[in-house]
Amino acid sequence: MKTDELIMLYALIPVVAIIGYYFYFAKRRKQFTKPVTTEKIFRCVNCKMVYTDDEDVGLSPCPNCGTTNEEFKF
Ligand SMILES: [Zn+2]
Secondary structure, three states: OHHHHHHHHHHHHHHHHHHHHHHHHHHHHHHHHOOOOOOEEEEOOOOOOEEEEOOOOOEEEOOOOOOEEEEOOO
């Protein structure tokens, strides 16, 4: 009886470890695949500079020359 419990315990340790690793990497994968930024990409029509601005702005002034630009669509 004592030996059986010991065998069960040794069998359970890797199972628990694998389940733990699975959830750990599932959590990391979720963090990795989510978008890094929600910012919009703008490209200046005047100086061709590419820059980003907040998601909620429609028109953004260029940080280089000040020209107001629309969001750049790929
Ligand atoms: Zn510019």
